[in-house]
Amino acid sequence: MRSIIIEDEKPAARRLQRMVTEIDQAPVAVLHNVNDSIEYLKNNDHPDLIFLDIQLSDGLSFEIFDHVEVSSSIIFTTAYDEYALQAFKLNSIDYLLKPIDEEELKAAMDKFSSRFRESEKTTTTVQQLDLESIARLLQNPVDKQYKKRFTARVGEHIKLFPVDEVQLFYSENKGTYLNIENGRNYLIDSKLEALEDELEPQKFYRISRQAIVNVDAIQDIVAYTNSRLQVKIKSFDEFKLIVSRERVKDFKNWINR
Incomplete structure (x- = not known):
C-alpha cells in the first residue's frame, strides 16, 4: 500500500x-x-x-x-x-x-x-x-468544547484555575504543572499530550516536549542558539522556554494568526 x-x-x-x-x-x-x-x-x-x-x-x-x-x-x-x-x-x-x-x-x-x-x-x-x-x-462546525478550568490539590483543598489565568503548562520530573501570573506552580493530573487536544489551539501552543504556552502570557521572544527561539513569560524562571528548531516556523505562524 x-x-x-x-x-x-x-x-x-x-x-x-x-x-x-x-x-x-x-x-x-x-x-x-x-x-x-x-x-x-x-x-x-x-x-x-x-x-x-x-x-x-x-x-x-x-x-x-x-x-x-x-x-x-x-x-x-x-x-x-x-x-x-x-x-x-x-x-x-x-x-x-x-x-x-x-x-x-x-x-x-x-x-x-x-x-x-x-x-x-x-x-x-x-x-x-x-x-x-x-x-x-x-x-461553521459544531463548537468544540475546550477546557475552561483546571484543578490542583493544595494540601487538603482543591483549587480551581480558569484556563485564562494559566500562563503555561510544563512537565518536570514526571509531573505536569500549570503556572499562573504570580509565579506559583501547581501540579495537575494531566499529561501534555492530552492537554494539546483539550486547549484552545488559537490560544495555546506546545513549543517543545516540555511546555505549552499561552499566547497572552508571552512578554518577549528572542533569538536563541541553533536557529531556535526563547519565549519569556512573567515570573517563570524554572527553566528557559525554548521553541525547538523543528517548531519555529509553525510557532511563528501561530503567533501571527
Whole structure:
C-alpha cells in the first residue's frame, strides 16, 4: 500500500508516520500544507491512501481538490468532535480523531485493505463526495468544547484555575504543572499530550516536549542558539522556554494568526 500523510502539525505527522509504518509500510511522502500537497499530487503518481488533516496552516485541505482530481482513498485525521464528523461521514471515507489511537488506526487501515486491496482496485474519487457541503460544515462546525478550568490539590483543598489565568503548562520530573501570573506552580493530573487536544489551539501552543504556552502570557521572544527561539513569560524562571528548531516556523505562524 502506498500512502501519504498531509498534516500541518509536524509532531503529529511524525507520530502518524511511525504508526502507519509499524502497521504496513512507510508513507512515501509527508506534506504539511495545501500548496505543497497540490504540487506533489500534480507531479507524482497518486497513492492508494491519503491520511488527510482538515485544517492546514494555509487553509482547509479541501482546497487541494479544487486544483487536482484525486483518485486516492482518504482517511481524515482531525481534532473535530465525533458529532460534527458524523454529519459528513460519506461513502467509504473513514476518520480518526486526534490524538490518534493505534487500534483505531489499524482498524481503519484494515477496512481500507479489505475493500480496495484484496479485490480488483476500483477507483473511488474524491469528486464522488459532496466536498462543498463538508467544507461549509467545517467553516461553521459544531463548537468544540475546550477546557475552561483546571484543578490542583493544595494540601487538603482543591483549587480551581480558569484556563485564562494559566500562563503555561510544563512537565518536570514526571509531573505536569500549570503556572499562573504570580509565579506559583501547581501540579495537575494531566499529561501534555492530552492537554494539546483539550486547549484552545488559537490560544495555546506546545513549543517543545516540555511546555505549552499561552499566547497572552508571552512578554518577549528572542533569538536563541541553533536557529531556535526563547519565549519569556512573567515570573517563570524554572527553566528557559525554548521553541525547538523543528517548531519555529509553525510557532511563528501561530503567533501571527
